Amino acid sequence: MSIALDLSMPPNPRATAPGRPSLVGLNRTELAKSLAGAGIAGDRDAKMRANQIWNWVYHHGVTDFERMSNIQKGVRAQLADAFQLDRPEIVSEQVSVDGTRKWLFRYRDPKNPRLPPVEVETVYIPEEDRGTLCVSSQVGCTLTCSFCHTGTQRLVRNLTAGEILGQVLMARERLGDFPGGVRPTDGLVPAPRGSGGSEGDSRAITNVVMMGMGEPLYNYDNVKEALLIASDEAGISLSKRRITLSTSGVVPYIEPTGREIGVMLAISLHAVRDELRDMLVPINKKYPLKELLEACRTYPGLSNARRITFEYVMLKDINDSDADARELVRLLKNIPAKINLIPFNPWPGTNYDCSSSERIERFADIVNRAGYASPVRTPRGRDIFAACGQLKSETERLRKTEREALTA
Numbered sequence: 001m002s003i004a005l006d007l008s009m010p011p012n013p014r015a016t017a018p019g020r021p022s023l024v025g026l027n028r029t030e031l032a033k034s035l036a037g038a039g040i041a042g043d044r045d046a047k048m049r050a051n052q053i054w055n056w057v058y059h060h061g062v063t064d065f066e067r068m069s070n071i072q073k074g075v076r077a078q079l080a081d082a083f084q085l086d087r088p089e090i091v092s093e094q095v096s097v098d099g100t101r102k103w104l105f106r107y108r109d110p111k112n113p114r115l116p117p118v119e120v121e122t123v124y125i126p127e128e129d130r131g132t133l134c135v136s137s138q139v140g141c142t143l144t145c146s147f148c149h150t151g152t153q154r155l156v157r158n159l160t161a162g163e164i165l166g167q168v169l170m171a172r173e174r175l176g177d178f179p180g181g182v183r184p185t186d187g188l189v190p191a192p193r194g195s196g197g198s199e200g201d202s203r204a205i206t207n208v209v210m211m212g213m214g215e216p217l218y219n220y221d222n223v224k225e226a227l228l229i230a231s232d233e234a235g236i237s238l239s240k241r242r243i244t245l246s247t248s249g250v251v252p253y254i255e256p257t258g259r260e261i262g263v264m265l266a267i268s269l270h271a272v273r274d275e276l277r278d279m280l281v282p283i284n285k286k287y288p289l290k291e292l293l294e295a296c297r298t299y300p301g302l303s304n305a306r307r308i309t310f311e312y313v314m315l316k317d318i319n320d321s322d323a324d325a326r327e328l329v330r331l332l333k334n335i336p337a338k339i340n341l342i343p344f345n346p347w348p349g350t351n352y353d354c355s356s357s358e359r360i361e362r363f364a365d366i367v368n369r370a371g372y373a374s375p376v377r378t379p380r381g382r383d384i385f386a387a388c389g390q391l392k393s394e395t396e397r398l399r400k401t402e403r404e405a406l407t408a
């Protein structure tokens with residue numbers, strides 16, 4: 001049984017008021033420029049002001065300029081008149097029997113508030129000593145991976161850097177993960193600092209994975225900006241080794257991901273032959289296995305300590321034979337890799353079944369004996385449709401004429 005909290009509430013008028021741009025999601029240079037452009041800071045103090053605001057927004061989780069106590073009162077009022085600190089609205093929060101938490105977040109279009117709002121799902125997977133936040137990068141997806149529920153929802157739009165970060169900020173807020181925050185009591189959340197946990201496991205969110213709705217590398221610039229902000233030491237301060245970007249295999253953006261963002265890489269592999277992968281992960285027709293694996297082999301920063309994770313969903317009688325396991329081992333030769341075996345999580349309308357646990361064990365055994373770690377992922381949050389490959393929102397793409405009428 002899961003608990004569904006209906007948190008629908010009238011939107012905070014300050015948070016959603018059109019016209020005032022949001023400062024969330026701007027990098028430090030853009031932030032300083034915006035302050036100077038609004039006449040709030042001069043060239044000399046814009047950097048200092050930007051640093052102050054940065055610390056309040058990302059370290060303290062403040063959403064109201066009035067609480068920025070080291071900024072003069074007059075300047076706080078100017079900031080509130082010119083800008084906002086946008087966060088998504090929470091439409092619902094569900095807690096699974098296993099403690100997994102799923103939020104449905106709603107966003108207004110930052111450029112045109114007349115367009116209908118869009119919604120995405122974000123999932124929190126707690127364990128005793130760590131908590132992983134699975135973040136979405138797009139509303140819907142252009143790709144149509146046949147085992148994935150999100151793939152049945154057409155792409156509505158990319159999320160901005162601020163909207164991607166908004167998921168992290170809202171999750172931290174709800175989990176009491178900002179200084180002075182209080183942990184919720186309706187589900188497992190790792191204990192805060194000072195209650196027996198070590199420094200490393202004191203946060204509610206210790207890891208972020210870009211594995212929610214959408215293909216992050218089809219929204220590269222916004223994802224890059226958001227992840228660089230999330231890993232900035234003066235703010236959310238997540239180590240880049242604890243951030244994983246998962247791609248279905250957009251080869252041209254794999255090298256820049258390592259060089260410019262420097263986070264860990266995961267590949268949605270799921271098949272070891274092109275004919276099958278063309279069907280399961282259709283982007284394979286554009287970037288076949290050979291090209292994809294070559295991009296992995298040369299991923300910047302790759303080493304035994306920084307291995308690539310290959311995700312492999314276990315589909316009964318489709319990709320789960322001994323021969324598949326042996327071919328997987330052969331393909332990954334010389335790539336420092338870890339293989340995540342994911343029991344298929346069903347969703348309404350799917351034609352796939354999950355492999356039996358004996359089959360999954362046998363598959364894992366072959367991969368293990370070849371020297372690769374191959375943990376079998378325990379399904380989490382299935383009762384609230386929060387498990388891997390199950391995310392989807394109701395937001396639909398407008399027809400061109402509808403969109404034009406609203407943007408005219």
Ligand code: SF4
Binds near residue numbers: 148213215248
């Ligand atoms: S697996 Fe990822 S890339 Fe493929 S359809 Fe689902 S969300 Fe899109």
